[in-house]
Amino acid sequence: MPEIVVYSAGSRPDDQKKALCKDITDAVVKNYKVPAEAVVITLVETPRTDKAKGGVMFSEMTR
Secondary structure: OOEEEEEEEOOOOHHHHHHHHHHHHHHHHHHHOOOHHHOEEEEEEEOHHHOEEOOEEHHHOOO
């Protein structure tokens, strides 16, 4: 059973998360030759106030 974990800073709308999970599932089904029901995806969203890069909080970076 393939398991994929996607980490991201901030949060995305539910429709975007649903579309991402569908696209990832389709790619795993195609390339790993497994049924869609075997693909497990976990989305981990960290608030931009709780993540930093180079000592700068993501919430303080310009997008």
